Amino acid sequence: MIDHFALGWVTPILSFLLSCAGCAVGLTCTARARVARGRASSAWLVLGAISIGGTGIWVMHFVAMLGFHVRGAETRFDVTLTIASGLLAVLVVGLGLFIVRAAGVGALALLGGGTVTGLGVAAMHYLGMRAMHVGVTITYDAVTVVMSVLIAVVAATAGLWLSAKVHNFAAGTAATLIMGLAVSGMHYTGMSAMRAEEVTSGIVTSDVGIGMGELLGPLIIGITINTILLLLVVGLAPSxxxxxxxxxxxxxxxxxxxxxxxxxxxxxxxxxx
Structure with a gap:
């Protein structure tokens, strides 16, 4: 039996707040990118991609995963695939942001950028799931998977539009909440597609990857350092x-x-x- 809330409401609430924080910093960066020129504009877009793709999407995904548990199985993670999923999230968000900057916020540009980013975010999610090993067979419901991909594309398109349109605090707050809800919705829709083989006796373990405890420490340190650096850059730079x-x-x-x-x-x- 799969339990997505093994730690109660801690993981969904914390992951949502982290997603909102990452999206808020990212929107602040994209707002600066709109008024900057040349390399400075590109640098702000890169920082925006790191904030939205890294903290807003990937960190949210991983923290929500802390609540995932297959009854009777131990959860382990492939480090390489886990890191690759994070890099993929940053890359596809960056592609979407640069597409919109180059082509504007017309329907065609938003559709193209949103599709690229949404498919990439969905790929990040399922790559992150592939990195997780529970020692039993995992399958997916095809209809729910397609639904999660569609949510990812719609959410990405809306996020790119907001990144180009937000100009004040009230709009930024609303955009942050919308993006946080969209990312969380995509994640839990994708998670609901999972089906796990039932464990009938004992504890099933996998010899692939490392345990949650071994991965959690370095992850928290990395996230903390990255978040502090982003906040320093955003806080010290002119608005x-x-x-x-x-x-x-x-x-x-x-x-x-x-x-x-x-x-x-x-x-x-x-x-x-």
Whole structure:
């Protein structure tokens, strides 16, 4: 028997809050990317992908997985596949963000970016599930799997649209909650597709991967360091509004300088005559 809430409400609530936190930081980064130029804009999009794909999606997925338990079986994880699933989440979110920046927020760009990102997020989820070994046969209900993929595509499309449209705190808060609910909904829909072979006696173990306890320590350290660094970068850098004001001031200053140079030229010529 599969239990997705073996630790009670701790894992779904904590994973939802982490997803919201990652999406909030990511939306802050994409807001800065809209007003920055050149490499600075690309750097902010990369940070946005790390925040949304890494913390908002993959960390949420993994923390929710802590509540997963097959009765009578020990859960172990393939480290390589687990890390690969995290990198995949960051990569596909980054692709979606760059597609929308390059092509705009038109229907075609959002559909393309959302499809790429959504399929990638779904692949991340099932790759993460493939990394988990419980010593019994795991199968999936095809209809529920398709439903989870569709939710991922819709959620990704909505997330990309929000990343390009959020301009104030109220909208950012609403977008964060929407994205957190969408990511959590996709995860638990995908999890509900699982079917596990029943364990009739004893405890089934697997010799593949490492146990939860061995993986949890390094994971918490890595997540903590990554989160602190992202918060420092976002907190110390100028806000999107400040960056936009600075850009407008720079344009105004250039125009003033051009005007002064234009006024000075006739005066200089008359002095020469």
């Amino acid at each position: 999107a509004a400040e960056m936009e004001a600075q850009a407008k001031f720079a344009v105004w200053q250039d125009r003033q300088n051009e005007t002064l140079r234009g006024d000075a030229s006739p005066r200089s010529r008359s002095q020469l005559l």
